[in-house]
Amino acid sequence: MKSIQAIIPGVLLTVVIAATSKFIESILPMPLISASVIALFIGMIINYFLQSDNPVTKGATFASKKLLKLGIILLGASLNMATVFQVGRLSLSVMVFTLLTCFGIGHFSGKFFGLNWKMSNLISAGTGICGGSAIASIAPVIEADDLDVAYAMSATFIFDMAMIILFPIMGHALGLSDMAYGLWAGTAVNDTSSVVAAGYAFSDGAGDFATMVKLTRTLVIIPTVIVFALISAHIKSKEEHKHEKAKFSLTKVIPWFILGFLALTVINTAGFIPESVGHTFKLISKFLMVMALAGIGLKTSLKDMKSAGTGPMLHGFVISALVVIVAIGVEYFMGLV
Numbered sequence: 001m002k003s004i005q006a007i008i009p010g011v012l013l014t015v016v017i018a019a020t021s022k023f024i025e026s027i028l029p030m031p032l033i034s035a036s037v038i039a040l041f042i043g044m045i046i047n048y049f050l051q052s053d054n055p056v057t058k059g060a061t062f063a064s065k066k067l068l069k070l071g072i073i074l075l076g077a078s079l080n081m082a083t084v085f086q087v088g089r090l091s092l093s094v095m096v097f098t099l100l101t102c103f104g105i106g107h108f109s110g111k112f113f114g115l116n117w118k119m120s121n122l123i124s125a126g127t128g129i130c131g132g133s134a135i136a137s138i139a140p141v142i143e144a145d146d147l148d149v150a151y152a153m154s155a156t157f158i159f160d161m162a163m164i165i166l167f168p169i170m171g172h173a174l175g176l177s178d179m180a181y182g183l184w185a186g187t188a189v190n191d192t193s194s195v196v197a198a199g200y201a202f203s204d205g206a207g208d209f210a211t212m213v214k215l216t217r218t219l220v221i222i223p224t225v226i227v228f229a230l231i232s233a234h235i236k237s238k239e240e241h242k243h244e245k246a247k248f249s250l251t252k253v254i255p256w257f258i259l260g261f262l263a264l265t266v267i268n269t270a271g272f273i274p275e276s277v278g279h280t281f282k283l284i285s286k287f288l289m290v291m292a293l294a295g296i297g298l299k300t301s302l303k304d305m306k307s308a309g310t311g312p313m314l315h316g317f318v319i320s321a322l323v324v325i326v327a328i329g330v331e332y333f334m335g336l337v
Contacts, residue, residue: 079221103124114311119152130218179209190320
């Protein structure tokens with residue numbers, strides 16, 4: 001009972017921050033910034049004024065760990081693998097190269113800027129897949145620190161703000177068609193809200209296509225979290241069993257919440273989850289993720305971020321810029337430009 005009482009203040013605060021962030025997102029004239037990023041920044045600002053022994057820490061930790069995992073599970077109810085074959089055939093060709101760029105060149109870029117592998121890959125995942133959702137989904141799988149998550153979210157957010165302005169200008173300068181531009185924006189811009197903003201700033205047709213491509217791109221979360229679960233399990237196994245053979249365990253290789261996420265994805269793909277229920281689960285999932293980002297913000301010190309230097313931001317800029325170039329280059333060789 002005492003443990004429950006201990007988390008209530010922090011959880012309630014994350015609910016307030018999440019609700020406030022969703023409201024701010026809804027009143028913006030265009031989808032410039034997602035509620036997740038807003039919640040993270042609000043949490044970090046509040047953290048600046050909190051004492052080290054504040055009463056919200058335990059609740060913030062509960063939201064950033066437990067509720068985040070529940071949100072990931074529920075997200076599976078809104079993902080349908082059939083979408084890949086319906087609208088994603090064209091975009092998958094481009095995404096293969098952008099993902100190779102993010103995680104291939106990103107590996108060396110992260111080392112060059114002195115980042116740990118968790119922060120480096122979170123930034124790459126946020127850039128290559130779908131911004132905050134990818135970062136939030138992968139972070140607990142690799143047991144990333146709150147500072148790693150905060151930096152990854154910040155790096156992708158800053159780039160997205162620039163792309164909302166620059167993408168339509170570059171698209172018109174290149175003389176792109178609605179489909180070519182929509183494919184480019186949908187595969188190269190990070191967060192969903194930023195894709196929508198950049199897409200419809202070009203034209204309604206480009207916005208529609210960019211949104212479909214982005215939704216397909218979100219499905220890449222599924223194989224990515226599995227791969228990172230395997231990598232994380234391998235690293236932990238080497239550390240724990242340096243001189244003995246580790247025993248195989250599915251729940252150790254793939255965390256339980258990812259199994260739940262995959263199970264709901266399969267059930268939804270098979271058509272057993274009504275669309276209205278899947279939509280409701282998605283809304284709950286998104287709100288839980290916003291709460292989780294608020295919790296991470298409440299535990300993240302602006303001073304700690306400042307001490308980490310400019311490496312993460314530079315890494316994010318390099319990877320994001322390369323993805324933009326690679327995406328349009330692939331379209332050129334496909335004859336779409």
